[in-house]
Amino acid sequence: MEKLTTILAVVPEGCTNGVLFDKVSRLVRQSGARIELFLTAPSDYPAISALCATQACGAEVGFTLHDSITPLREAVLKRAAEMKADLLVAPRAQFPLDVCPIPLLLLGKTPWDKEPRFVAALDAAEHDSENVARGILHVAGFLAQRLVAHVDILYSERELHDERLRMERAVRLSRLVREYHVGCERLQVYDGRPEATLPPLIAARHYDVLVVGNVPRHRVLLTEFRSVSRKLMGATEGDVLLVNPVPVPVPVPEPVAASVLSSPGQQLAHQA
Numbered sequence: 001m002e003k004l005t006t007i008l009a010v011v012p013e014g015c016t017n018g019v020l021f022d023k024v025s026r027l028v029r030q031s032g033a034r035i036e037l038f039l040t041a042p043s044d045y046p047a048i049s050a051l052c053a054t055q056a057c058g059a060e061v062g063f064t065l066h067d068s069i070t071p072l073r074e075a076v077l078k079r080a081a082e083m084k085a086d087l088l089v090a091p092r093a094q095f096p097l098d099v100c101p102i103p104l105l106l107l108g109k110t111p112w113d114k115e116p117r118f119v120a121a122l123d124a125a126e127h128d129s130e131n132v133a134r135g136i137l138h139v140a141g142f143l144a145q146r147l148v149a150h151v152d153i154l155y156s157e158r159e160l161h162d163e164r165l166r167m168e169r170a171v172r173l174s175r176l177v178r179e180y181h182v183g184c185e186r187l188q189v190y191d192g193r194p195e196a197t198l199p200p201l202i203a204a205r206h207y208d209v210l211v212v213g214n215v216p217r218h219r220v221l222l223t224e225f226r227s228v229s230r231k232l233m234g235a236t237e238g239d240v241l242l243v244n245p246v247p248v249p250v251p252v253p254e255p256v257a258a259s260v261l262s263s264p265g266q267q268l269a270h271q272a
Contacts, residue, residue, distance in 0.1 A: 004031045004146060008080045010090035011048060013041035019111050021051060023239075024089055026112070031146045036062035036083060038076055077101070092240060100214060103139050104242045116149040116208040118241075121198055121232050122173065123155075123213070131245035132213040133176050139243040140211040149208070153177060153187045154201065156194040195228045199235035207238055214242035 009024050028035045037052075039045055042065040052061045064079050066072060077100070080088050085102060092106035120140040122133045137153070144151045155173055159165050170189070177187050190197045202210060212229045233240050 004033050004086050004142070006083055006085045007031075007033045007035045007087045007089060008038055008076070008083060008085040009035060010038045010076055010088070011040065011044065012091050012094045013044060015044070015048075015091070019109060020091060020107050023107055023112060026147070027087075027089070030148070033086070034060070034062070036064060036079075036085075038064045038066065038079060040066050040072060042066065042068075100242065101244070103244070104214065105209075106240045106242070108237055108239050110208070110238055112147075112208050116144075116147050117205075118144050118149050118151040118209045118211060119202060119205070119207040120151060120153045120211040121155075121194065121202075122153060122176075123194065123228075130172065130176065133173075134179070135243045135245045136211050136213055137176060137179070139241065143209075143241070151186055152205075152207070154190070154198055155187065156190040156192055156197040158193055160191060195231045199231050202232060202235040207236060209239045209241055210236050211241045211243060214244050 004027075007024070007027060009020075011020070015021075024035065027033065037048065039048065045063065045065065049061075049063070066075055070078075076088070076090075079085075080102060087103050087105060088100060089105045089107060092108045118140055120136050122136060123129045140151055143149070157166055157169060159169070173187070173189070190201075210232060212232055214229075229242075
């Protein structure tokens, strides 16, 4: 997440008050983003329009009304793509979504503290998990800065015996934390399987927002990855921010000089 200029928020039927609007208004006020509300029940428009007028979040509010024909998830993701939304916000209990191309903030019913407490759960066990960890740190740090929030970073090391491997992963983890300037003092490292070690910590601390990865490292680990994420999500009644990996930049090949192409030998080698 390089910017937060456009937010799409899904409003369920009958949701004409409560913490969803309070949190969305706070996001808009503190980020300066443009907000559009996707109403699942068009009949709610008069009441919600009037509510928005009283929120005084300092931004013009746009509306999209569900046509009641297109499946809700399809319609929401299509609208998010059309408006190039940077963040999708939805009620946690009423909008489960396994895959989302942009960060997805699922809101619970608990109000945020004046300074919200974020927790980012990382996995740096394998090299191919670094992009997931980067995505988590990037988005968590960005939103926490906008909301003036506190961020804890939790990591639990699966390997208990191989000291060389443990050190390698520790160095990788420290580098990632420094890379996104969230502060090494926020990093807390534990031993044991993360799905067993981290949920009790998250449950006991009552964080406002849990930040976890939204996609598996690769298809083979799909079930395992989702299992860990869901166990972490099950440990909190707060909000959940699901983020995607930071894309790996594809190197652009340097253009071949004309002088090289003029050589018959080089040209044949290029064709081969």
